[in-house]
Amino acid sequence: MNISVIVPLKNEEESLPELAAWIARVMQAHHFTYEVWMVDDGSTDDSWQVIQQLAAQNQHIKGIKFQRNYGKSAALNEGFNAAQGDVVITMDADLQDSPDEIPELYRMITEGKYDLVSGWKKKRYDNAFTKNLPSKLYNYTTTRMSGVKLHDMNCGLKAYRKKVVKSIEVYGEMHRYIPVIAKWNGFRNIGEKVVEHRARKYGTSKFGLERFINGFLDLASIMFIGKFGKRPMHLFGALGSLFFFIGFVIAFYLTIAKILYYQYNMTDRPIFYLALLAMIIGSQLFLTGFIGELVTRNAPERNSYLVEERMDCSEKE
Structure with a gap:
């Protein structure tokens, strides 16, 4: 199968028939074998009900229904698990992403140069204050922290090699950082393509202001897991040692001062309590690192690694 299209959605009954027909036209025009989840x-x-009707009319359309609202990341993750196409393309259901972009995205992946191609909505029709300016700040911050240079990290229109989507897991609000997750999993060939952004035709946006807070917290989680997920002691142990050393140096200085100036009272100085606090925090961080190591070493996926290629010369003998 050439292409799997994944469409996460919530309350988009009006746009679904038009989207399904548009995708079908594009696929037929380019003779792609495909499925739409x-x-x-x-x-x-x-x-x-609309999805069921569309599936009855078109065997390429398939559906997954959540019992309740779990979020876009969960919807994408289920779609990734179900996808069978060599190239997986994600797009929003609100008709703001154009299916006409599919052939070029498919070509960019199948040529072998890219593992992931992200859309860049260079010209947008969103509200400048509530979406455009925050998006620019978000993209700048994410690029600086992760090193993944994309103009529009959160664009819903993306294309992936099948191996990418089968190797990553998205949850919480982490769909915004799929390129970052892919990079931490070793897929460094990440590109972008300027895509058409269309004005919303039906309904209203489903995302509120809380996405900015949740997005920042998820970025911090990804950066931590990517760097220290299998070696938490390297972070917590280093910080704990630093804090404990600072506290010890201060305490040592106060002790020497007490010996040299016998009338000197250590507990009368606020810096004494700073030393105690630093040593306590250092000890707690160090113990946190130990606990993290214990959890990591007992996790079933502790030695789970993505192997791109394997060669066994003994098989040739």
């Missing part, structure tokens, strides 16, 4: 993330309208 529409993942209903707890819709309260008739989205699931």
Whole structure:
């Protein structure tokens, strides 16, 4: 199968028939074999009934329905698990992503140069204050912290090699950072393509202001897991040692001062309590590192690594 299209959605009953017909036209025009996974993330309208009707009319359309709303990351993760195409393309259901971009995205992946191609909505039709400016700040911050240089990290229109989506897991609000997750999993050939951004035709946006707070926390989680997920002691142990050393140096200085100036009272100085606090925090961080190591070493996936290629010369004998 050439292409799997994954469409996460919530309350998009009006746009689904038009989107399905548009995808079908593009696929037929380019003679692609394909499947479309529409993942209903707890819709309260008739989205699931529409998906069932579309699936009855077109055997390439398939559906997944969540019992309740879990979020876009969960919907994408289920779609990734179900996808069978050599190239996996994700797009939003609100018709702001154009299916006409699919052939070029497919070509960029199959040429072998890229593992992942992210859309870049260079010209946007969103509200400048509530979406455009925060998105620019978010993209700048993510690029600086992760080293993944993309203009539009959160664009829903992306294309992946099948191996990429089968090697990553997204949850929480981490769909915004899929390129970062892919990079930490060794898929460094990440590109982007300027894509058409269309004005929303039906309904309203499903994302609120809380996405900015959640997004920042998820970025911090990804950066930590990517660097220290299998070696937490390297972070907590280093910080703990640093804090304990600072506290010890201060305490040693106060002790020497007490010996030289016998009338000197250590506990009368605020710096004495700073030394105690630093040593306590250092000890706690160090113990946190030990606990993290114990959890990591007992985790079933502790020695799970992505192997790109394997060669055994003995097989030739």
